[in-house]
Amino acid sequence: MPILGQNERPGRVVASIAVVAAAGALIALGLCAGFASASPLGRVSGSAHRITVGPHALAAVGALAPGDRAERTLELRYRGRFATVVLKTATKGSSLLRSDSADGIRLAIDRCAKRWTKRRGTKAYECRGKRWSVVKTVPLAGKRALKLNHLSRRAGRTDHLRLSISLPLSAGNPLQGQTARVVYRLTGVAAR
Amino acid sequence: MRPACSAEPKPLRRTVRWGAVVGSALAAFVVVSGALAGFSSLTAGVSHTIVTKRIFLGPRSLAAQDLRDASSGAETNKSDSYSYADGTVATTSTAIASGTNNYVEFTMSSARAGGLSVSGAQFNFRLASSGGAQAGNACFWFDVRSGGTVIGTHGSYASPSGCSTGTTLTTFSTAVPEVTSTDSANGLVIRAYVWETGTKVKTVNVDLATLTGSTPYTAFTAYEIQAVDDTSGTPATAPWSLATVDASTYTDTTNWPSATPATTKYLKLTLEPFVPTGAVVTAVSLNNVWHASAAVTNGGTLCYYLETFNGATSLATHGSGASPVACTNSGTVFASDTVSLPEVNDVTKSNNLVIKLYYWLSPLCGGGGNPTCVKSVTDRAVVTYSYYLD
Amino acid sequence: MRRQIFSPGATSNKVIASIALVCAAAAIAGLGTFATFTSSTSTSHTIASGTLSLTSGPTNRLGTGASTIAAGDSMQRAIDLNYAGSISFGSATLTTSASASSALDTDATDGLHIAIDKCSVAWTESGPPYTYTCGGSTSTVLASSPVIGSNVALSNLTLTAGSTDHLRVTVTLPSTAGNTFQNLSSTVGYTFTGVQRAGTSQ
Numbered sequence: 122m123p124i125l126g127q128n129e130r131p132g133r134v135v136a137s138i139a140v141v142a143a144a145g146a147l148i149a150l151g152l153c154a155g156f157a158s159a160s161p162l163g164r165v166s167g168s169a170h171r172i173t174v175g176p177h178a179l180a181a182v183g184a185l186a187p188g189d190r191a192e193r194t195l196e197l198r199y200r201g202r203f204a205t206v207v208l209k210t211a212t213k214g215s216s217l218l219r220s221d222s223a224d225g226i227r228l229a230i231d232r233c234a235k236r237w238t239k240r241r242g243t244k245a246y247e248c249r250g251k252r253w254s255v256v257k258t259v260p261l262a263g264k265r266a267l268k269l270n271h272l273s274r275r276a277g278r279t280d281h282l283r284l285s286i287s288l289p290l291s292a293g294n295p296l297q298g299q300t301a302r303v304v305y306r307l308t309g310v311a312a313r
Numbered sequence: 314m315r316p317a318c319s320a321e322p323k324p325l326r327r328t329v330r331w332g333a334v335v336g337s338a339l340a341a342f343v344v345v346s347g348a349l350a351g352f353s354s355l356t357a358g359v360s361h362t363i364v365t366k367r368i369f370l371g372p373r374s375l376a377a378q379d380l381r382d383a384s385s386g387a388e389t390n391k392s393d394s395y396s397y398a399d400g401t402v403a404t405t406s407t408a409i410a411s412g413t414n415n416y417v418e419f420t421m422s423s424a425r426a427g428g429l430s431v432s433g434a435q436f437n438f439r440l441a442s443s444g445g446a447q448a449g450n451a452c453f454w455f456d457v458r459s460g461g462t463v464i465g466t467h468g469s470y471a472s473p474s475g476c477s478t479g480t481t482l483t484t485f486s487t488a489v490p491e492v493t494s495t496d497s498a499n500g501l502v503i504r505a506y507v508w509e510t511g512t513k514v515k516t517v518n519v520d521l522a523t524l525t526g527s528t529p530y531t532a533f534t535a536y537e538i539q540a541v542d543d544t545s546g547t548p549a550t551a552p553w554s555l556a557t558v559d560a561s562t563y564t565d566t567t568n569w570p571s572a573t574p575a576t577t578k579y580l581k582l583t584l585e586p587f588v589p590t591g592a593v594v595t596a597v598s599l600n601n602v603w604h605a606s607a608a609v610t611n612g613g614t615l616c617y618y619l620e621t622f623n624g625a626t627s628l629a630t631h632g633s634g635a636s637p638v639a640c641t642n643s644g645t646v647f648a649s650d651t652v653s654l655p656e657v658n659d660v661t662k663s664n665n666l667v668i669k670l671y672y673w674l675s676p677l678c679g680g681g682g683n684p685t686c687v688k689s690v691t692d693r694a695v696v697t698y699s700y701y702l703d
Numbered sequence: 704m705r706r707q708i709f710s711p712g713a714t715s716n717k718v719i720a721s722i723a724l725v726c727a728a729a730a731i732a733g734l735g736t737f738a739t740f741t742s743s744t745s746t747s748h749t750i751a752s753g754t755l756s757l758t759s760g761p762t763n764r765l766g767t768g769a770s771t772i773a774a775g776d777s778m779q780r781a782i783d784l785n786y787a788g789s790i791s792f793g794s795a796t797l798t799t800s801a802s803a804s805s806a807l808d809t810d811a812t813d814g815l816h817i818a819i820d821k822c823s824v825a826w827t828e829s830g831p832p833y834t835y836t837c838g839g840s841t842s843t844v845l846a847s848s849p850v851i852g853s854n855v856a857l858s859n860l861t862l863t864a865g866s867t868d869h870l871r872v873t874v875t876l877p878s879t880a881g882n883t884f885q886n887l888s889s890t891v892g893y894t895f896t897g898v899q900r901a902g903t904s905q
Binding site: 170171172173174175176177178179180181182183184185186187188189190191192193195197201203218226243244245261286287288290292294296297298299300301302303304305306307308309310311313 | 739740741742743744745746747748750751753754755790901902903904
């Protein structure tokens with residue numbers, strides 16, 4: 122409900138709001154967030170939408186050979202409900218592991234209804250509950266954002282995710298001794 | 314190129330797509346030179362060269378073709394008549410005219426190391442008419458046989474390989490290029506079709522029948538160890554007495570001394586092995602197959618000791634008057650003695666080897682109650698040389 | 704569409720203030736269309752591929768040939784294989800070829816043969832001519848085969864990254880080699896190739 126200041130000419134403000142509404146789909150995403158944090162009204166409960174992933178630092182994956190697979194588990198917590206969550210990966214420095222989309226590192230993400238467990242002495246995780254494919258195997262190369270499917274995205278929930286990092290069998294000798302520093306950035310769009 | 318996995322704003326997607334194409338194309342180019350799948354690693358190449366000996370170690374045996382009989386105290390030449398152009402001839406059994414296809418055939422020794430190439434092979438033949446009234450000239454043509462197959466033919470009745478004049482012995486050396494390896498030179502058979510051109514056909518004297526040639530490492534002369542005289546139409550085999558154990562033997566001219574050997578009385582063997590320069594001689598031994606010319610009675614035995622020489626220089630003695638190499642009292646059963654000659658340990662000594670065998674009756678012979686003095690019968694006197702050439 | 708929202712001036716200030724109020728109100732009202740909040744979080748690590756490295760040495764007598772060998776002779780040469788790098792091998796093979804060739808390398812029956820064994824500790828060398836004794840236990844890496852071969856499988860190798868195998872290569876000219884093998888020369892090259900182990904969970 123628009124709040125009109127005194128001495129304002131209603132037509133102008135309405136027109137402005139209409140512009141805002143029309144452009145909302147494109148610019149509101151960033152615009153309102155900025156306003157929310159800078160709002161002179163202080164924080165409102167909507168800005169409490171937050172996703173957090175743990176741990177903040179994953180164990181390094183080392184000495185991968187073609188055909189190898191390393192798994193890391195993530196816990197994704199929601200404060201507030203989210204409409205979508207996307208993943209973007211960024212690499213510091215270039216390396217064939219990352220830039221070779223045909224034979225470089227691949228990534229897959231799965232979700233388990235329960236915490237992922239690991240039997241003693243093994244390196245692979247198991248899911249003792251319902252399981253979903255969040256991201257099907259894709260090359261780590263590429264700067265697009267990946268939409269994460271089958272997340273709960275529900276307030277107060279924790280999604281148990283498993284990252285599978287693998288080097289395809291087709292990777293050849295030029296991929297030996299390469300290192301990539303990978304940042305996994307998950308961004309959630311709050312649901313209304 | 315992989316399609317994008319989720320719906321994205323189009324400009325962003327297009328950029329990624331091109332990047333992926335370039336990236337995978339580059340990756341494909343780079344990866345092709347490596348493993349098709351997975352990592353591999355290989356050691357830097359290391360190589361080495363292996364070279365074999367020029368002549369493998371092996372035994373090469375030959376008989377003494379030069380035999381001197383000093384059983385009387387003075388040497389007489391009893392060498393193989395075909396081996397040396399020394400005027401000592403063998404005469405064909407039958408007077409033989411042209412066109413008969415009768416021959417004298419020679420089998421050469423197998424004294425060369427095998428597997429070596431031969432160049433410059435020649436058949437050396439020395440002949441003459443035996444002469445007489447209305448005698449003519451001696452002529453010949455010949456063929457060369459290996460493994461039972463004729464490998465070369467030289468001359469013909471119409472066009473002889475050579476004819477000597479009258480009774481003058483003449484040597485004809487004919488190239489036999491078909492002999493290209495010691496494998497064929499060893500045991501080579503040469504069939505010489507000889508004839509005499511006289512109005513009254515005569516026999517033919519043959520003074521020499523040898524094969525000469527060269528391996529890459531030495532020139533050599535190969536001697537005959539068996540001749541077959543077919544001039545009568547029926548082949549008569551005449552082996553060189555010292556070459557093989559067979560019916561052909563050599564009996565010395567004079568009874569051996571009584572009680573003690575005499576340094577002036579011996580059988581002398583001269584060897585011509587043509588061991589190549591640089592060869593390493595590992596072993597030399599003599600095989601002497603012999604018995605007494607008649608049974609030695611009354612407890613006596615015929616004995617011998619031997620002495621080796623490098624030409625005229627004494628190398629070593631084996632046995633002595635007090636301790637003979639071997640004795641026998643048999644006039645029929647051959648003793649076969651193999652005497653190792655370690656003093657013959659290099660190429661020079663090998664190629665200049667002379668062996669004297671001093672025979673005597675022990676304890677004494679002649680006179681009442683004593684064994685009769687006897688001669689020796691030798692069936693084989695062959696020296697085996699083991700050597701290799703690096 | 705009017706573009707006042709992008710123009711400086713009093714009106715735009717008021718527009719901006721209005722937008723702020725709209726956003727706030729929309730958030731309070733739970734209107735997602737006007738008030739879309741995002742939250743980001745991140746985690747990171749390094750990913751590294753390993754290296755596979757097969758090297759020979761420092762013990763390596765394989766570069767020393769042999770001359771004036773004869774039928775029945777054999778030569779022994781020690782060589783160490785090191786599985787350097789961080790990835791273990793799954794298998795290793797030997798490829799040999801002759802750059803200068805003769806019946807020594809082309810005759811598969813009577814020509815040169817190769818056999819390889821290994822010692823659990825470094826071989827004790829004597830010579831030249833080199834011969835070796837093993838102070839530990841030996842095992843067969845390659846049974847006697849013709850010297851020339853391509854990607855011939857090797858057995859009983861350790862293959863683990865960081866370890867070394869002490870090999871002894873024996874090259875023999877069979878005693879059946881006849882006189883045709885006299886005065887021959889062959890130059891044989893040896894390349895050991897290792898392939899990584901199968902993929903595994905890290």
